[in-house]
Amino acid sequence: MPGKPDENINLISNFRWSIKKSVSKLKKLSLVGVRVELPANQPIVLLKEEEGDRFLPIWIGAFEATSIAFALQGVETARPMTHDLFKNVLEDFEVSIERVLINDLVDGTFYAEITMQRNESTHLISARPSDAIALAVRMDVPIYAEEKVLDEASILIETTEEEEIKRFRDFLDHIEPQDFL
Numbered sequence: 001m002p003g004k005p006d007e008n009i010n011l012i013s014n015f016r017w018s019i020k021k022s023v024s025k026l027k028k029l030s031l032v033g034v035r036v037e038l039p040a041n042q043p044i045v046l047l048k049e050e051e052g053d054r055f056l057p058i059w060i061g062a063f064e065a066t067s068i069a070f071a072l073q074g075v076e077t078a079r080p081m082t083h084d085l086f087k088n089v090l091e092d093f094e095v096s097i098e099r100v101l102i103n104d105l106v107d108g109t110f111y112a113e114i115t116m117q118r119n120e121s122t123h124l125i126s127a128r129p130s131d132a133i134a135l136a137v138r139m140d141v142p143i144y145a146e147e148k149v150l151d152e153a154s155i156l157i158e159t160t161e162e163e164e165i166k167r168f169r170d171f172l173d174h175i176e177p178q179d180f181l
Contacts, residue, residue: 026101026144029056031137034069045133047102047143054154056102056145058110064130071137083134090139094118100132102145105152 029047032055037044043065047056060068067083069075080088090097095118104111112129115122127135136143 025147027052027147027150029143029145031133031143033072034065045130049150053156054150055157056150056154058129060130064134067134068130068137071134083131083138087135087138097135097139097141099141100136100143102129102149104146105149
């Protein structure tokens with residue numbers, strides 16, 4: 001049975017405060033790309049906080065790395081890949097994705113959730129970060145991480161973007177066709 005009106009207002013007020021408090025701990029990330037860590041040949045998705053200098057590397061599977069890379073490059077396959085299929089189903093059922101959140105790190109395993117909305121109903125769906133990111137790229141939605149995840153797993157990369165571009169240009173200047181054979 002509902003409580004007194006004043007108690008209900010207080011509960012709603014506390015709930016709104018909790019939401020605002022948890023939202024303030026979120027950091028928006030940009031997707032830098034997919035890299036391969038050598039010598040193990042392990043794919044990594046690399047994210048960077050938009051208002052900061054920290055990078056978040058997440059080791060992912062080869063299939064997910066390919067899926068994210070294809071989406072970033074705009075590669076269209078003859079038949080839909082799994083993430084393309086899921087995007088198509090969501091769009092057909094008029095479900096939108098509001099955001100992707102990397103919300104936890106337990107024993108070296110990252111966790112994520114996808115916030116989906118249909119009509120007035122919002123749903124949080126648990127997902128692997130790699131799958132959530134693959135969908136985020138396809139549906140052009142923001143990616144966030146909990147501050148505690150960045151505190152625990154982020155890294156600082158000393159090179160600036162200009163240095164990275166210069167090294168890439170140097171690489172292009174000295175590459176020969178036979179280097180690809």
